Amino acid sequence: MESFLVRYRNHLVLLTILAAQLIGLGVQVRHSRAGRNSLDPSDSAGVRLIRFWAESMVSPPERLIHGVKSGADNLWTGYLDLRHVRQQNLELEQTIGRLRLEQAALLEDARQGQRLQALLGFQQRYIYATVAAQVFGTSGSDQSRVFYIDKGSDSGLARDMAVVTADGIVGKVRDVFPHNAQVLAINDQTSGAGVLLETTRIRGILKGNVSGQLEVVGVLSDERIKPGEKVVTAGGDLVFPRGLPVGVVSKVASDSDNPAYIDVMVKSSANLDRLDEVLVITSMQPRFSAQEKQDMATSETLDGAQAAAIEQQIQAQQKAAQITAERLPGLTVPNLPPDQQPINDSSPPNPISPQPQSPVHPDEFSPIPGDKVVAGVSDDGAASPAPAAAGKTIAPPGTPPRAENAARNAHATVPPSGRPASTAQAPPAGQTAPGRNP
Amino acid sequence: MSFIGASFRRDIEIHRYPLLVYILVPLAALVAQAWLPRVFGQYAYFDLPLVVTIYFALGRRSPIQGTLMGAALGLFEDALSHLAIGLNGIAKSIAGYLAASVGVRIDVENHTIRVALTFLLSLVSGAIYLFVSRFLLGLEFQWNWLGEIFKAIGNSVIVLLLFPLLDRLQLRD
Numbered sequence: 001m002e003s004f005l006v007r008y009r010n011h012l013v014l015l016t017i018l019a020a021q022l023i024g025l026g027v028q029v030r031h032s033r034a035g036r037n038s039l040d041p042s043d044s045a046g047v048r049l050i051r052f053w054a055e056s057m058v059s060p061p062e063r064l065i066h067g068v069k070s071g072a073d074n075l076w077t078g079y080l081d082l083r084h085v086r087q088q089n090l091e092l093e094q095t096i097g098r099l100r101l102e103q104a105a106l107l108e109d110a111r112q113g114q115r116l117q118a119l120l121g122f123q124q125r126y127i128y129a130t131v132a133a134q135v136f137g138t139s140g141s142d143q144s145r146v147f148y149i150d151k152g153s154d155s156g157l158a159r160d161m162a163v164v165t166a167d168g169i170v171g172k173v174r175d176v177f178p179h180n181a182q183v184l185a186i187n188d189q190t191s192g193a194g195v196l197l198e199t200t201r202i203r204g205i206l207k208g209n210v211s212g213q214l215e216v217v218g219v220l221s222d223e224r225i226k227p228g229e230k231v232v233t234a235g236g237d238l239v240f241p242r243g244l245p246v247g248v249v250s251k252v253a254s255d256s257d258n259p260a261y262i263d264v265m266v267k268s269s270a271n272l273d274r275l276d277e278v279l280v281i282t283s284m285q286p287r288f289s290a291q292e293k294q295d296m297a298t299s300e301t302l303d304g305a306q307a308a309a310i311e312q313q314i315q316a317q318q319k320a321a322q323i324t325a326e327r328l329p330g331l332t333v334p335n336l337p338p339d340q341q342p343i344n345d346s347s348p349p350n351p352i353s354p355q356p357q358s359p360v361h362p363d364e365f366s367p368i369p370g371d372k373v374v375a376g377v378s379d380d381g382a383a384s385p386a387p388a389a390a391g392k393t394i395a396p397p398g399t400p401p402r403a404e405n406a407a408r409n410a411h412a413t414v415p416p417s418g419r420p421a422s423t424a425q426a427p428p429a430g431q432t433a434p435g436r437n438p
Numbered sequence: 439m440s441f442i443g444a445s446f447r448r449d450i451e452i453h454r455y456p457l458l459v460y461i462l463v464p465l466a467a468l469v470a471q472a473w474l475p476r477v478f479g480q481y482a483y484f485d486l487p488l489v490v491t492i493y494f495a496l497g498r499r500s501p502i503q504g505t506l507m508g509a510a511l512g513l514f515e516d517a518l519s520h521l522a523i524g525l526n527g528i529a530k531s532i533a534g535y536l537a538a539s540v541g542v543r544i545d546v547e548n549h550t551i552r553v554a555l556t557f558l559l560s561l562v563s564g565a566i567y568l569f570v571s572r573f574l575l576g577l578e579f580q581w582n583w584l585g586e587i588f589k590a591i592g593n594s595v596i597v598l599l600l601f602p603l604l605d606r607l608q609l610r611d
Contacts, residue, residue: 009502010502013501039577047523050523148472211480
């Protein structure tokens with residue numbers, strides 16, 4: 001027996017270790033009613049303890065390396081490369097002041113919107129509290145796309161909290177330790193998030209594939225889905241608030257397993273491979289800080305003052321219009337009632353004259369088509385309104401041919417008063433124009 | 439001829455290291471494996487714990503030590519991931535055992551053999567991982583063999599740089 005153990009000790013040690021690990025794996029796998037095996041999403045106490053030990057051993061040196069790298073980066077960006085920083089600081093302070101007021105106004109709108117939606121029975125979730133954290137490590141395995149952040153339960157983090165950046169969503173908190181937390185990235189194969197295609201309003205489940213790319217699965221074939229369409233969170237998974245950016249559609253491919261479905265490949269908005277700082281959404285209940293409340297009060301005061309100023313301005317403009325109308329001559333006739341005053345006349349001031357018919361037998365005195373007359377001359381020598389709008393060379397009815405020709409020749413020198421220069425020699429009313437009689 | 443009898447090679451070539459090397463080198467491999475993907479992103483095609491397992495298994499020429507080293511590093515890797523603890527442990531246990539068993543029989547000082555052995559054992563480790571997770575446990579997930587080949591190539595390149603450095607740490611008589 002002893003010789004057997006000595007002879008096969010290598011094999012026996014290997015088998016013992018493999019058997020122990022297989023038993024441990026069997027404990028961690030669950031068999032579903034659908035006949036599929038899956039890993040238990042919530043670790044047992046023993047597994048959590050092993051993970052905690054491993055994390056406690058690896059994370060301190062990892063954080064040290066990350067700290068040294070960050071320190072070197074900060075040394076350069078914070079002390080050596082400081083050109084134009086003072087000017088930028090002044091501009092940023094001004095921008096912050098403006099943005100604070102705008103944010104207060106938006107918070108007020110959001111609060112009002114929530115009240116209205118509560119009245120309508122909607123359950124909309126908003127982001128009200130976040131915790132900023134730094135990414136300092138990964139799992140090191142491409143089968144497990146998780147990363148570690150430097151905030152844990154001490155900072156108020158809990159399981160299933162959404163993790164985002166300014167660009168879009170990046171994952172959710174999977175496991176929490178006192179000072180660290182493990183975040184499952186959205187491009188992991190086991191992750192899932194409810195998403196919505198912004199234009200076509202088609203819903204689907206966002207998952208990661210083996211290459212770490214994002215894809216929306218469970219989407220029926222639809223020709224309207226095109227590359228470039230934005231993808232946002234749908235808000236139905238109770239992890240991510242609705243409307244957060246996810247990415248854009250990069251490719252649409254048919255599902256090889258089921259032709260009725262398509263795989264929508266998505267390019268993530270956030271750079272999931274190079275994450276440095278993330279935000280963990282710790283609360284989606286309305287909680288305003290004292291500063292935010294003060295800003296909102298200031299915003300309301302400013303809004304009231306602005307509305308009063310606009311009202312005064314409108315009143316002043318109305319007064320000025322009345323005074324102008326009273327002072328303008330001809331706009332009011334004392335003998336007419338107010339509703340028949342010329343100022344209230346909406347008819348066009350210069351109606352277009354009817355176009356005369358062309359002569360049946362034109363002669364040398366007939367009007368030339370295409371020639372323009374700005375003003376005609378009547379028998380009494382007064383200028384008549386110009387039929388220029390008709391685009392014809394027309395003399396007023398009853399105009400003698402010579403006067404008509406004179407009018408035709410005078411149209412090029414019409415003074416601003418509308419009276420042609422040639423009408424200065426026109427005979428007075430009742431007299432015959434020179435050359436009238438042959 | 440690099441292939442020499444086992445008994446002769448075993449008598450003259452068992453590498454010994456200070457105790458700190460047995461602790462710090464695997465820990466450094468785990469830390470680097472967890473941190474370097476932040477630098478290389480999706481191009482982090484390497485498995486430093488596997489490389490270290492193969493190195494110590496080849497150097498010590500002890501299947502038991504190779505198995506234990508592989509199991510420990512694999513379990514650590516699993517514990518840092520969100521997957522079941524034991525998948526990498528089993529794969530690396532077998533890889534360590536195989537490396538030590540091969541190291542008894544061939545000359546492992548030759549760089550070509552080291553590189554070729556690391557390449558093969560990387561693929562074997564991936565195949566065991568796939569076998570255990572998909573066939574023994576019945577888990578459903580996608581597998582990228584091209585990525586595994588790239589990882590085997592990356593491990594082979596790292597061997598060329600890392601093994602000579604680690605050789606300098608061994609105790610000489």
